[in-house]
Amino acid sequence: MDIVIYGLISGSVILMASIGFSMTLKAEGFINIAHGQMLLVGAYLGLLFTSLGIPFLLALVLVVICGGVLGVFIFQAFFAPIKARGTLALLFTSVGLAYVMYGLVGMFAGKRMLAYDLPPVRAYVIDDTPIMTIYEIAIVAAAILSALGIHLFLSRTWLGKSIRAVADNIDLARIRGFDPRHSSNVVWFVASGLAALAGVFLGVLGSLHLQMGWQQSVIILAATVLGGLGSIYGVMLAAVVLGFGMEIGILFLPTSYRTAIAFAIIIVVLCLKPDGLQSLWGGAKARRF
């Protein structure tokens, strides 16, 4: 039963962290290594806000907004101007940005062991078995809401459809009146905002340290690859599978191999079925690679 709970929580965090990565990958066509650091920034920003006395819920909202704005800024200032230079340049610019973000947080936050100062709560109990605390329930709920929200956004709203159109064929989209720039800003706002939120949740769950960005980058990459590069629905499924997979994996392997499991999954999937889980429903027809 523990596995189900931990898997669910784990999967929820991975989902929120990875959806954004997958969105920018699909929309812009490159791997943004700095995405993982957005979790780090979000976690520490949340800490900053709560330590200033801002109530937790409000802090959450602020973090999402700040994360989103930061994401848009990064895109406009660093990625958009060199789009024509190709994916390698974009990839390594994102590496440079990851270093800058990581370094800045390190400079300001220092080495002290920090943690979220939240009132301790008891887990809800069903039939004498503790299930989840209110925070953990909130995390799962947030994940479900974001997944649903993104789904509705992409399939129902005009803006969402334009994003899908732009991702599939930028020239065709332009002809039909969609403006690539607007689509991009919204994508980056949502992607970064969600990542920042995921960072706060990770912090709440107890893993708040400077390396969290790099650690999560790996897992995000694994989820994205597993779901199929550029498939947003694929990554949602993959996040859940990965969450459970890692928890189950540590039953058989030493806990220190937890991230190795994620990596091993990447290797196996890419070598056997490069399109990932999305090939289950025939995705990957309009890949940009």
Add this chain to the structure above:
Amino acid sequence: MEGLLLFAVSLLSLGAIYAILCLALNLEAGGAGLWDLGIVSFFGIGAYTYALLTAPAAEPHQNYLLGLGLSPVVGLAGAAVTGAITALLIGLPTLRLKREYFLITTLAFAEVLRQVFANEDWLTNGVAGIYGLEQPFRDVLTPSTLPYAFLVIILASLAIVYWLVAKVSGDGFGRALKALRENEPLAMTAGIYPFSHYLRVFMLAGALSGVAGAYYVWYNTLVVPGQFSSNVTFFVWTALIIGGLGNNRGALVGGFLFVVMHDALRFIQASSDMALFLSSLRTVMIGAALILILRFRPSGLLPERPARIAVGGR
């Protein structure tokens, strides 16, 4: 004065080791367009091979395999061989994948390998690493001349590696690699079979990186899994991009630059808090340098230049 000289010798030696790594990366990435994000795998394997071959048998409180106490030359050769074999094993499934997939998979392999180094105690003495490895020639030279001897050896090795790389990236094979980098389908219509070329250059890069790893152990007198994280890969890439991807001299510049970026601050004494602050500041500056170069001088400090082929008598 003596201290300053030793410091410079030390930095130069380390710079040469990283320059070998940069040359290896340039060979596969600059020359053939392989976006290898797992080069630290070969570096690490080479290092551990060297350690396991040349270290004395494990003491009771340690636990690692082999420990044959062989000569450094055997260690170096062994490192090259295992580097190449690792490249073969990783390359076979991954070199057929497209660029982005190859990039991710090589990164994944590197991380799994690092965790194997850290967790498989019976093999590598785990997280504690292997310490106290004697520097070669200890019995022949005085301790004060050892650093200079090492510098001479490593610089000579660097020269040999440069010579090897220059030969391979020249005519025939080198040109075929560039063709694959520039336009793979077109290269195929010219009779170049991608996979066999990629595999060979990958193995060579693996061997060279392994040798760099062996020298790294020589320099540090220890191996620890933490030395072989993907940070090394990203730093070597950064150094090469800033130095000039596709240009062997750019790789040299990159290698020495790497040392300035990465290790020069090692030698500054500072309090623990200050150390973290400086280290973070260093990271910010490296990141900024990378962003700026890619924005304003994307081909690097020493860009790749057109190869002029002499036409006899004209």
Add this chain to the structure above:
Amino acid sequence: MLTVRSVLKSFGGVRAVRNVSIEVEAGRIIGLIGTNGAGKTTLFNVVSGLLPADSGTISFLGRDITRSRADRSSALGMVRTFQTPVGFPQMTVMENMLVFDRHDSAGLLAPLLALAPPRPKPATVARAVTVLERFGLAAKRDLWVQDLSAPELKMLEFARAVMADPKIMLLDEPAAGVNPAVLDQLIETIEDLRRQGMTFLIVDHNLKFMCGICDYIYAMADGELIAQGTPGEVVANQAVLDCYIGRRPKAQH
């Protein structure tokens, strides 16, 4: 020399090439015409080994190359040009030529064990220069291809094909986007080569050019062959005319 039989190629649900059969005899210039989207380039990609056929057979010089990749068919003596000439952008014109020298050594051991960086054979370089001169590119031989103009790129496509000293040349839209003077030069070169025994399979939608140079023409539409014959026969064919409504080809002999 080259026999294509009942080749089928689909992408997802779209059947780009449907049951197409083509015969190219040695020393002849065979043409393949059709409007955009008729499947000509796909067929080319299949024949030259860049795409696998779903079914059908392709044999070249008596050898079955249906399952062969592009590098194998090129080793047998097939070379092709591309519709949008890209070449190898960050390599010099001379390097672009040398890559297509079929005897270009590509082993790793030789350079590794050699004493000095290997150099290309002077005879090969000289031959490359001669071919480049024919196409007016000799002066630019040390420039990177990405710095060439569009017409120069087109010339280079052709020069590379000649350099490869092939048994058959597959030309993909050689007349596309080319001004009349250059086109005349191209036609002259093709005729020159034919006199020396070269075989051609040419794809283009410029009817005038095709009728002027081909011995035999196949016409495609929607992935299928709709007509075949001498230029005169094909041009008079109703199905072909229907495809080209509005475009009246000049009377050819």
